[in-house]
Amino acid sequence: MTEAKKNKPTVLILGMGDTGVLVATRLSRHFNVVGVSTKPNLLSGQELGKRLTDLSWWQTNYNTPLTQFKALEAVTIVHGKAECVDVTANTVTVVRIDGETESIGYDYLVIASGTSNGFWRTDRVQSSREISTELSNHAERIKSASSVTVVGGGPSGVSVALNIKRKDPLKQVTLCISTTMPLPGYHPDTRAFYQSALAKAGVETICEDRVTTVDESQSSGSLTLASGATVSADAIIWTIGRRKAHTDFLPDHLLDAEQFVKTRPTLEVEGTDNIFAIGDVASTDPDRSSARNWAYSILVHNLKRKAKGKPANKHYQPPAKRWGSIVGPQEDGLTIHQANGKQTRLSKRLVNKLLLPVIVRRIIYRGVRGG
Ligand SMILES: Cc1cc2nc3c(=O)[nH]c(=O)nc-3n(C[C@H](O)[C@H](O)[C@H](O)COP(=O)(O)OP(=O)(O)OC[C@H]3O[C@@H](n4cnc5c(N)ncnc54)[C@H](O)[C@@H]3O)c2cc1C
16 A cells, blocks of 8 residues: 655656656655556666667666665655546556555646557566566567668667667668658758768668558568568568557546647646646657656646646747757767757767766766666
């Protein structure tokens, strides 16, 4: 049974992924915070290419037990899955990993349950051991393949194709892109940069063609394209951006036609007075970009104001173009692409000595204990 601590309102966060953790770290001193999560770790959806090709580096930075975050010490973590939200009673029914069901009350609810968009992000309840096994199996599958086809030219597809080819130049890597260039939604200069980087690395790109039969369970073999061409590989990776919002547990009136949470610029959920949403599940803009643009500070600010009886007054403004790192740290450093097409390169040393340990772990996450 999850006990509420006295005298403080309860904030219940559903999903302790990239955004749920950040929100919890900022609220835990002011509220009684409970985080419900299908995973006992912050298992990030970031840097898929590095996850498949440099697993030990990736695990150090992107697979962190929630118990290691210093600012989550006061947060009650419930390892399980939210199954039903009752917005009238302000309760959430959770089925825990041990199979028991519990009802958790809240004063404020934060929906941060993300989306599935491929094998690497799911809402399955998993133990740490199951997560580790799955990560190793995925990396091993790529390592042992001599040819890989990546379907989809968004950031995940580009990251996967380029990292695999750079890790093992002898592998045949093919990237299927339905548009003329990779990375739709990014600045044209960023798109041109990766088109050239893919070619230089030796990734074969097939542009303006589509796989005719999409079956994400097909993990190897031959694919036919609309032009009639075929492509075969020992491993197929689907990065086609087919997102499914993790919202089965929410009442329909909170969801838009695509089952994402109807979210106002204040990150409050439409038609409610005490529910917020953030991250990939929140329909803030067509790109659903609030996981990536410091929106957690807006949510935290607005939630604190609501708790003081004041209206939310900060608004999330999505950038016009997508920005950020696309392929993660490489031999020549980490390239960060701005929304205006400009880029900044940080050296590998700066990334490993300053960016990840100091800026990310110490400042953004407010302290992470060593593994
Ligand atoms: C620099 C950078 C690089 C990126 N690289 C990639 C990339 O390579 N590939 C990619 O796909 N994305 C990438 N992204 C996107 C990023 O992974 C997502 O935007 C981010 O993970 C979304 O965070 P979130 O908190 O909304 O969801 P998530 O981090 O997915 O967290 C949601 C959590 O909620 C849990 N959950 C789901 N349903 C329930 C439930 N009913 N009850 C309880 N818990 C539940 C989930 O299991 C998960 O743990 C990148 C982003 C950045 C900033």
